[in-house]
Amino acid sequence: xxxxxxxxxxxxxxxxxxxxxxxxxxxxxxxxxxxxxxxxxxxxxxxxxxxxxxxxxxxxxxxxxxxxxxxxxxxxxxxxxxxxxxxxxxxxxxxxxxxx
Numbered sequence: 001x002x003x004x005x006x007x008x009x010x011x012x013x014x015x016x017x018x019x020x021x022x023x024x025x026x027x028x029x030x031x032x033x034x035x036x037x038x039x040x041x042x043x044x045x046x047x048x049x050x051x052x053x054x055x056x057x058x059x060x061x062x063x064x065x066x067x068x069x070x071x072x073x074x075x076x077x078x079x080x081x082x083x084x085x086x087x088x089x090x091x092x093x094x095x096x097x098x099x100x
Contacts, residue, residue: 042086048074065098067091 049057054075063078069092076087081100088097 040083040085042088043084044088046076046087046089065100067096067098069094069096 058077064075065078065081067074067076072092074089074091076098078100081087081098086097086099088095090096
């Protein structure tokens with residue numbers, strides 16, 4: 001059985017088990033939107049520090065997302081990405097989006 005067939009079967013099973021009428025989500029199951037659309041700005045012109053400079057403000061065990069394309073290397077701070085969630089950049093001559 002394919003993954004999608006399993007999902008469809010589960011959805012069909014749940015709809016049969018729910019019985020007639022709409023299924024109402026409990027407050028714990030509701031999707032809540034905390035921020036309006038586009039409230040978290042992307043970083044569109046990232047600035048980078050040398051390793052020596054970064055040693056002054058980054059912790060030695062800070063998580064990063066590393067990218068190496070055509071010998072062009074970048075490290076994107078995960079704590080910084082947690083407040084922006086996306087960086088639009090050009091690495092090794094290619095446009096990329098780094099997301100978290």
